[in-house]
Amino acid sequence: MLGRERLVKSAIRIHSCFVRTIASVVGSLALALAAAPASAQLSANDGYAADGSYKLQVEITPYLWLPATNTKFDLGPNSRISRSVSSGIPTAAQLASSLHGALMGYTLVRYGPWSAELDFDWVEATSNNKFVSGPLGNTVGVTESASMVRVAPGFGYQFVNSAVADMPLTVDARAGFAFFHWDASISSGPPSLKGNSSFVQPWLGGRLAVYPAPQWRVTLDAAAQGFGVSGGSWGWGVDLLVAYGVTDWMDITGGFRALKSSRNEDDKGPAGNGKRIFDLLAYGPILGVGFRF
Numbered sequence: 001m002l003g004r005e006r007l008v009k010s011a012i013r014i015h016s017c018f019v020r021t022i023a024s025v026v027g028s029l030a031l032a033l034a035a036a037p038a039s040a041q042l043s044a045n046d047g048y049a050a051d052g053s054y055k056l057q058v059e060i061t062p063y064l065w066l067p068a069t070n071t072k073f074d075l076g077p078n079s080r081i082s083r084s085v086s087s088g089i090p091t092a093a094q095l096a097s098s099l100h101g102a103l104m105g106y107t108l109v110r111y112g113p114w115s116a117e118l119d120f121d122w123v124e125a126t127s128n129n130k131f132v133s134g135p136l137g138n139t140v141g142v143t144e145s146a147s148m149v150r151v152a153p154g155f156g157y158q159f160v161n162s163a164v165a166d167m168p169l170t171v172d173a174r175a176g177f178a179f180f181h182w183d184a185s186i187s188s189g190p191p192s193l194k195g196n197s198s199f200v201q202p203w204l205g206g207r208l209a210v211y212p213a214p215q216w217r218v219t220l221d222a223a224a225q226g227f228g229v230s231g232g233s234w235g236w237g238v239d240l241l242v243a244y245g246v247t248d249w250m251d252i253t254g255g256f257r258a259l260k261s262s263r264n265e266d267d268k269g270p271a272g273n274g275k276r277i278f279d280l281l282a283y284g285p286i287l288g289v290g291f292r293f
Contacts (some may be wrong), residue, residue, distance in 0.1 A: 042211060251289070
C-alpha cells in the first residue's frame with residue numbers, strides 16, 4: 001500500500017506539472033498574439049553583433065509534446081516478461097485520465113559560430129487491458145506503463161552561413177551525450193513487476209536552419225546516438241520546427257518530433273543469463289514558445 005501511495009503522489013505531481021506547463025504555453029501564446037507587430041529578429045546572424053564581433057545569444061524554448069508511442073520492454077530473466085505498450089496521439093481527456101504525455105525543454109546558447117545546447121524530454125505511456133482467465137471466467141485487469149527521462153547536453157560549430165535562392169541558410173555540426181532513466185511496470189491487482197535503469201549514450205548530429213522571410217525560421221535537427229554501446233543499443237532523433245517571431249524577444253514554434261531510444265542491458269542478477277531490454281519510439285506534434293535574450 002505504501003508503494004501504491006507513492007505512485008499516486010508521483011502521478012499527482014506529474015499531472016500538476018503538466019497542467020501548469022499547458023497553462024504557461026497558452027498564456028504566453030495569448031500575450032504574444034496581443035503584442036504589437038515585431039521587427040525582424042529571427043536571423044542567421046544569431047551570435048554576432050552588428051559589427052561582426054561575437055555576441056552571446058540565449059534562446060530558451062519550453063515545448064508541449066503530444067506523442068504517439070510504441071514501447072517494448074523485457075524486465076529480465078527473473079520476471080520472464082516481455083510486453084509492448086502502444087498508443088496513438090493522446091486526446092485532452094486521455095491526458096487528464098492517464099497522464100500520458102511528454103514535456104520538452106530546449107536551451108540554445110550561441111557565441112559566434114560556437115553553440116551549446118541542453119535538451120530535456122519526459123515521455124510516459126500507459127495501457128490498460130482486460131482478459132478472461134480461469135475456469136470461472138474471471139475478468140482480470142492488467143495495467144502496463146513505461147516512462148523515460150532524457151537529458152542531452154551538447155556543443156556545436158556553425159560551418160556554413162550562406163544563402164540559397166536569396167534565403168539565408170546555416171548548418172551546424174553537433175555532438176554530446178544523453179543521460180537516460182527508464183521505468184517499466186506491469187500490474188494486475190496487488191501483484192506487480194517493475195524494472196528501471198539509468199545509462200549514458202553519446203550522440204552526433206546536425207542542424208539545418210533556413211530563413212524564408214524576416215520573421216520566419218525553419219529548422220531541421222537530426223541526431224544518432226548509442227553507436228552500439230551497451231549491448232548494441234542505437235537510437236535517433238529528428239525535429240522539424242517552424243518558428244514565427246512575434247516580438248524582438250518572443251517567438252512561437254510548432255512542428256514535429258520523433259525520438260527512438262533503446263537499451264540492452266546485461267542482467268546483473270544471480271542468474272546472470274539474460275538481458276533487460278527497453279525500446280521506445282515516440283513521435284508527434286509539438287508546440288512551444290521561445291524566449292530570446
